[in-house]
Amino acid sequence: MTIQEKMKIEQANIDKIYLYREGGFWKAYERSAYMFYRHIRKYLVQKKYVKSVDSYVVYLGFPDSKVSDLTRDYTVTVPDEKQLVVSSGHSVDPSEFDTWKALIEMKHEEPKTVASASEPAGDAEREAIHRIRNFMLESANPIECLIFVKELKHLLTNGPV
Numbered sequence: 001m002t003i004q005e006k007m008k009i010e011q012a013n014i015d016k017i018y019l020y021r022e023g024g025f026w027k028a029y030e031r032s033a034y035m036f037y038r039h040i041r042k043y044l045v046q047k048k049y050v051k052s053v054d055s056y057v058v059y060l061g062f063p064d065s066k067v068s069d070l071t072r073d074y075t076v077t078v079p080d081e082k083q084l085v086v087s088s089g090h091s092v093d094p095s096e097f098d099t100w101k102a103l104i105e106m107k108h109e110e111p112k113t114v115a116s117a118s119e120p121a122g123d124a125e126r127e128a129i130h131r132i133r134n135f136m137l138e139s140a141n142p143i144e145c146l147i148f149v150k151e152l153k154h155l156l157t158n159g160p161v
Helices: 003-012 030-039 064-071 094-103 124-134 142-158
Strands: 016-022 025-029 046-050 055-063 075-080 083-087
Touching: 003 016, 003 025, 003 030, 003 055, 016 030, 025 030, 025 064, 030 055, 030 094, 055 064, 064 083, 094 142, 124 142
Parallel strands: none
Antiparallel strands: 016 025, 016 083, 025 055, 046 055, 075 083
């Protein structure tokens, strides 16, 4: 299943946790990750920009060996060997999900930008100005703007990574 197909399922998801086998791990994306984190176990949640869906995506994962323990108290359906659907007994509040997602730290795999020759390396202020100039405000939604400001604050506080 492609990431685009998973994101389409998640946009319509209101009360299930969809788990996908990827290698030796099970992963939950977006709203499924949110419900898993809130109601099953608080595993590390990661966020990264996925070019193929032109969006930031949050996800969590855990080893295949843990799936039985984690889902034993829930009704689980198995559409195929690479997917589980957990009936959580809870529903997603879209605004709570959006707020939660916005607060997840960005995984630092941002596309590299080419710095001008006159820009000194390690200069957080110049890097922030460069990112502001290249930020596509006209195509960003409010949550992406919030994330962008949070990343700028982190950059200016801690310096470039």
